[in-house]
Amino acid sequence: MLACVFKAKNSWVVEEVAEPECAPDEVIVRVKACGICGTDLHILQAEYFSDFPIIAGHEFSGVVEQVGEKVTQFKPGDWVTADPNIFCDRCYYCKINKNNHCLNLQAVGVTRNGAFAELVAVPEKCLFHIPEGLSFQEAAMAEPLACVIYGIQRSNIRPGEKVLIFGAGPIGLLLLCAFQKSGASLVTMVDISEKKLNLAQELGACAVVLADGSEGSKLRKIAPLGFEVVVDATGIPAVQEKALHFVQPDGTYLLFGV
Ligand SMILES: [Zn+2]
Ligand SMILES: [Zn+2]
The missing domain is CATH 3.90.180.10 (Medium-chain alcohol dehydrogenases, catalytic domain)
Incomplete structure (x- = not known):
């Protein structure tokens, strides 16, 4: 073969x-x-x-x-x-x-x-x-989706909470779809690719933010106190460190990317 x-x-x-x-x-x-x-x-x-x-x-x-x-x-x-x-x-x-x-x-x-x-x-x-x-x-796609569903269970999301996802690749987009079905009131996506963000918007992201250096102030405008759930779906250490700053006090940070 x-x-x-x-x-x-x-x-x-x-x-x-x-x-x-x-x-x-x-x-x-x-x-x-x-x-x-x-x-x-x-x-x-x-x-x-x-x-x-x-x-x-x-x-x-x-x-x-x-x-x-x-x-x-x-x-x-x-x-x-x-x-x-x-x-x-x-x-x-x-x-x-x-x-x-x-x-x-x-x-x-x-x-x-x-x-x-x-x-x-x-x-x-x-x-x-x-x-x-x-x-x-x-x-x-069953295996990556199963990983995403387990991640969502670990995030303990409650109805109405705001979610921020770094990375709009296949895993980030699966997370977007699954969080929407799990009670999130608002899912915001961040990525360096406009093309991926367009797809995220088509799939129902409430807000998409291009990571061009100005994303910090844009995210503060969307959620001044931070997001209840923040997810890294990039696996990039620098992004993982930055993402932590947008977690609302008492919120949850899900490190998904490896
Ligand atoms: Zn895999
Ligand atoms: Zn064993």
Whole structure:
């Protein structure tokens, strides 16, 4: 099969590789759509806990090609998406239901081969059926959207609160949509790209502010006391530091970007 293989730091190639083998409790998925995540760039730049060579790609959807002998919930032809994280289910954190801190975390496309390929092997416990009417492209957004929804839960937003989001990339825009459905009265977006801000406005942002050096005074005008919830969706340390200044006293600061 063809796959995009990260060979070494900043070096990748599309080449013919062996097809993945199907373990008894795993499923082989024929990939139909796969997102490119900021994490994939970190992996390529050797800033993550992956080893080379690796086939990245962890935000994907596809069709079940083959199932292992112990698999009971899926059959060939099923449309699926996946949670790429494979928790050990037996460490301290898994046992106290905080498996996002799993001490033995593995992940499809991070510590084992992922979906920048025609076929990917996925443990059955990580797979989800796609509801009828959802396209493969939409279903490939399930993982980033799930991260966003968890972030919104952590923000403890209450009805009527004002939200400020730094970064109008795919994650910032997903946050915008999800905060609007979670009771925010006003969502303001900041970015260096006018094009991204236009999209944010189309998606319902109440205010968009271009980060051109004058954004501080504009944000003070929108919310003189600050915002109840401020989110960084850029992962840039300088922005993360600046964003903190716009949190209302007793507000919440959500560090989302990595
Ligand atoms: Zn991702
Ligand atoms: Zn664990």
